[in-house]
Amino acid sequence: MAALRNANPDLRWERTGMLNLGLDFAILDNRLSGTLEYYTKNTTDLIYDYAVSTTKYLYSSLTANVGEINNRGVELTLNFAPLRTGSLRWNTDIVASHNRNEVTRISNQEFSTAYIDLANLGGAGQSNAFQQRLMEGAPIGQFYTWEWAGYNEDGISTFYERDAQSGERTGNTTITPVNKDRTATGTAQPRYTLGWNNSLQYRGFALTGMFQGVFGHQIMNATRARHSNVVGNAGQKNVLASVFETEKMTDINAHYLSDRYLEKGDYLRLAYLTLAYQIPTNGTSIKNLRVYATVNNVFTLTGYKGIDPEVDLGGLMPGIDNRQTYPRTRTWMFGLNFNL
Structure with missing residues (x-):
């Protein structure tokens, strides 16, 4: 059953305002053209459920418009024709962008909170061990985790302790980390994204493809963490084969989520590649006969x-x-197109 919450007659739609400045250019007889844009976008009146006093309200939760988020960055689009000679033509398009995301407000005079903990991924011995924190001055997707400190003399993973007041390291380590030992360890927000299209034509042949890339961010590999629980899972549940090579068989904390399982998420992918051939059909009723793979x-x-x-x-x-990602499959397609 859904949790009961108070009615809010002042609840309204979120609002977004945006400033976009762009510069278009073309040189080399239009063989190189593009656009350079700067943008800043503010989203206000973000909706979230806030805890409220039951001395003033009937229930302990109220949905209100409080938060604000800013996105700003630059985007560069380039269209280039490096080759235009005889039967050989090459056209390439690049879209590269840099974005900075920042939570600028999550509180006001009526609804106040220092932060909002998110991403409770669970796991043995890790109840209420959140992996992200929404807070002012940080981006959405700010990882706020324990810090792995290596193994102790018994071969058990340890984590840095932090002072509850200052948040600084105490110089000690522990095998039983608690909430106060968490700290900012990375962000899920990419710094750069890339899209790169290419088209190469020679006589009746055409080769087209697209690269895509995302860079400058981290991923919490909770799937790997869960399948690294060599003590709890071996002989009963799935365990990564690599665990028996890299983990200590005494590590009861091998699966504990921390910056140990924060990984660089950078990738460059060739999303698709198509090779086509336009078959000559002179003297026939068939038009635009094309085969492709x-x-x-x-x-x-x-x-x-x-x-x-x-x-x-x-x-x-x-x-x-966190075990919800299904890998993208590689698919092959062959086709024949024609008009009569």
Whole structure:
């Protein structure tokens, strides 16, 4: 049953305002053209459920418009024709962008909170061990985790302790970390994104393909953490084969989520590649006879250890890989097109 909450007659739609400045250019007889844009977008009146006093309200939760988020960045679009000689033509398009996301407000005079903990991924011995924190001055997807400090003399993972007041390291480590030991350890917000289209034509042949890339962010590989529980899972549940090579068999904390399982999410993927041939049909009633072969998800260059670095980067909890990511398949297609 859904939790009961108070009615809010002042609840309204979220609002967005945006400023966009652009510069269009074309040189080399229009062989090189493009657009450079700067933008800043403010979203206000963000909706969230806030805890309220039951001395003033009937229930302990109220949905209100409080939060504000800012996105700002630059985007560069380039259209270039490097080759235009005889039967050989090469056209390439690049879209590269840099974005900075920041939560600018989550409180006001009536509804106040220092932060909002998110991404409770669970796991043995980790109840209420949240992995992200929404707070002013940080981006959405700010990882706020324990810090792995290596193994103790018994071969058990340890974590840095932090002072409850200052948040600084105490110089000690523990095998039983608690909430106060968490700290900012990374962000799920990419710094750069890239899209690169290419089209190469020679006589009746055409080769087209697109690269896509995302860079400068982290992914919480909770799937790997869960399957690293060598003590709790061995002989009963799935365990990664690599665990028996890299983990200590005495590590009862091997699966504890921390910056140990925060990985670079950078990747460059050849999303598709198509080779086509336009068959001459002179003297026939057939027009535009074309055969082609396409492969999707050709290859991915990444250091990420999970099954796919292209995880969900939207919503309030981006950059989480927690056994919900299904790998993208590689597909082959062959076709024949013609008109009569």
